[in-house]
Amino acid sequence: MKKLKIILFWFVLLVVVIVVGSLTYIKFALPDVGPAPVITVERTPERVARGEYLANHVSVCIDCHSVRDWSRFSGPPTEGTYGKGGDRFDQKFGFPGVYYAKNITPSGISRYSDGELFRVITTGVNKEGEAMFPVMPFHYYGQMDEEDIKSIIAYIRTLKPIENVVPKSSSDFPMNFILNTIPHKGTPSKIPAKSDLVAYGKYITNASSCIECHTRVDKGKLIPGTEFGGGREFPFPDGSVVRSGNISSDMQTGIGKWKKETFVALFHAHSDSTTLHTTLKPGDFNSIMPWTMYGKMTNEDLEAIFAYLQSVPAVNNMVVKFSPVKK
Ligand code: HEC
């Protein structure tokens, strides 16, 4: 009996040492994505123009990093707040903590070198070496062409500086530990030739992280086999719920039967002035998809996304896109 107690004692001690050791490692040795690259991003007019297009209409940085106007469909960013930050993502929306989109105008990011910006956009490790929660889809940005990331950096450095001090983000337990295991090194690619429509479309689809909202998730992870099948739920503060559409190639429940023209027109329709300037009444259908921003993507890019989506496996999933507040 005594012997058993001694064995048990050592066993418990060993477990405690392993647990404490691992937590210490996770907390202090991670995230480890290596030092920020030493680069100087030359601000050429070509880069600034490409970066403006990507940051506003493809990777939609400006969507999260501005004040969205929820009185209008799809919450377009308010003029004069571009890059200012402050948007709050918290437990009300299902996040494991409180995360604030940061000020990415020159006032907010002047402390960053170009290499540090490159690292935070592509891995989620900030200037101070801390891991960020992937509200921001940095794992997708990490797969983009390095030249595109440099263009985005060149562009955000030209934003109008806005003084706005944003609170620090914080994660609840156990995310405050898990968080450090999330960042990993990027796996950059080259933009495929536009003649290879599906490959080029895959690149643009990744750069705009459509898959993240259009796939169901379990504890923050995409559920394999449901990619692009829609049905991910997004609650609004008023209690209504919007669910992403099925954009897989399924003939019945997805967009398998859609025409390319319908798809492209849907995007443009949402960014024209009629939709943009219509104010919603409480209870009206609204969406968190930044339609007004994606709506200004070029026809070429939208058609490529469509071609790629038609090539992904069909997911049979009938989605009810909106449930208004229950009275
Ligand atoms: C879905 C929302 C979302 C999108 C899209 C997004 N971000 Fe962010 N970003 C955030 C949030 C939230 C944080 C803060 C995360 C945290 O503190 O854990 C952040 C942090 C940052 C930071 C760190 C700033 C600092 O002061 O440390 C930079 C730089 C940044 N984002 C740039 C970008 C760029 C460039 C893009 C587009 C390529 C982009 N973001 C797209 C939500 C977003």
Ligand code: HEC
């Ligand atoms: C922030 C989350 C989010 C992102 C990012 C997003 N979507 Fe959506 N999407 C939604 C939601 C929610 C809906 C359902 C409500 C609506 O129609 O707006 C939707 C609806 C759609 C629809 C209409 C489907 C139908 O059956 O009517 C299409 C098409 C679509 N998205 C394509 C895309 C593409 C392509 C991308 C990437 C360029 C994308 N979405 C990125 C959330 C998102």
